[in-house]
Amino acid sequence: MEYIYAALLLHKLGKPVDEEHMKKILQASGAAIDESKVKSLIASLKGVDIDSELANAIVASAAPAAGASSSAKPAEEKKEEKKPEESVAGLSSLFG
Numbered sequence: 238m239e240y241i242y243a244a245l246l247l248h249k250l251g252k253p254v255d256e257e258h259m260k261k262i263l264q265a266s267g268a269a270i271d272e273s274k275v276k277s278l279i280a281s282l283k284g285v286d287i288d289s290e291l292a293n294a295i296v297a298s299a300a301p302a303a304g305a306s307s308s309a310k311p312a313e314e315k316k317e318e319k320k321p322e323e324s325v326a327g328l329s330s331l332f333g
Contacts, residue, residue, distance in 0.1 A: 239268040240278045248287045255279060 243262040247254045256275055263270050 239263060239266065240274050244278060244282060245287075254282055254287075 240259065240263070243259050243266070244254050246262060247258050252258050256279055259275050259279065260270055263275075
């Protein structure tokens, strides 16, 4: 996750998301740098419009939550009442 966070931070700051900048961010954060992960992420992000991907991710994550809440009917909640004796018995078992 550190690599993705570093890429997002670079993008947010308007810096190029490349190996050199990624390594600097990771080194400054104290994370161990894995060259293959850095190269893989940079290659994966080549040609990707990060702004549009973030906008799609936000819309996609918000849509199911809105749809689920509007179609779901609230279920009746069953309240389980404990008798005072049961509560005291439970507490006394903790303290012997």
